Amino acid sequence: MPVDPPARLAGETSPHSAGGQQRSAQCPAPRGTGTSAVEVRRSARRSRTVSAYREGDRTIVLIPARMSEAEERRWVGVMLDKLAAQESKRVLGDAELTERAERLSAQYFDGRARPASVRWVTNQNTRWGSCTPAEGSIRLSHRLQGMPEYVVDYVLLHELAHLLVPGHGPRFWRLLEAYPRTERARGYLEGVVAAGRLPHLPAGRGE
Numbered sequence: 001m002p003v004d005p006p007a008r009l010a011g012e013t014s015p016h017s018a019g020g021q022q023r024s025a026q027c028p029a030p031r032g033t034g035t036s037a038v039e040v041r042r043s044a045r046r047s048r049t050v051s052a053y054r055e056g057d058r059t060i061v062l063i064p065a066r067m068s069e070a071e072e073r074r075w076v077g078v079m080l081d082k083l084a085a086q087e088s089k090r091v092l093g094d095a096e097l098t099e100r101a102e103r104l105s106a107q108y109f110d111g112r113a114r115p116a117s118v119r120w121v122t123n124q125n126t127r128w129g130s131c132t133p134a135e136g137s138i139r140l141s142h143r144l145q146g147m148p149e150y151v152v153d154y155v156l157l158h159e160l161a162h163l164l165v166p167g168h169g170p171r172f173w174r175l176l177e178a179y180p181r182t183e184r185a186r187g188y189l190e191g192v193v194a195a196g197r198l199p200h201l202p203a204g205r206g207e
Contacts, residue, residue: 038076042067052079057180059083084148091145092152094119101138101156108178113160120145128189131159133166147188154185 037058042065052061061076092100098118105113116136124130124141131138138159144152157179165172176182 040072040076050075050079052083101160104153104157105160108157109160113163115160115163129155129159131162133163136163150181151185151188154179154182
């Protein structure tokens with residue numbers, strides 16, 4: 001079965017404009033996808049292709065109406081993996097990073113955190129991000145490039161919160177509670193740090 005590239009990432013026309021949709025079902029996303037929910041939309045006009053795109057905190061997967069439940073589950077997993085792989089390869093430029101920070105501030109902090117600049121830096125190897133509140137500047141470690149977007153968003157929000165609250169007291173963490181993927185992102189970053197500390201074992205026979 002051919003697979004269409006994900007709509008939002010490959011520039012396809014929005015699936016909302018296509019008619020003939022017969023059923024829309026929502027289900028929790030598989031663990032580790034970084035997405036809160038998956039919505040499957042079946043279309044009678046779609047006979048051979050499957051596509052997917054992000055819509056806020058949801059992933060929309062478009063499939064043919066005739067597809068069985070087992071095929072649906074399999075293709076949802078395939079498309080989530082494809083989206084994650086494409087997102088992990090996409091690196092935001094400094095201008096895009098600034099725009100993203102502004103959107104996150106508007107969404108989670110009512111626009112109160114207003115960074116003057118947001119940029120990637122290559123001299124932060126012991127922390128993921130930093131900010132200088134007096135200047136309104138935020139810097140993100142280049143090591144975040146290639147990580148899932150929800151992880152980058154968390155680090156951006158972490159530094160945006162520091163523009164409002166210095167330190168890591170209760171008020172600071174209450175701000176970050178607004179972001180639904182805070183714990184998932186923290187767990188991801190902790191896993192990266194832990195993996196970096198593992199010894200490099202010699203390859204076994206035949207490897």
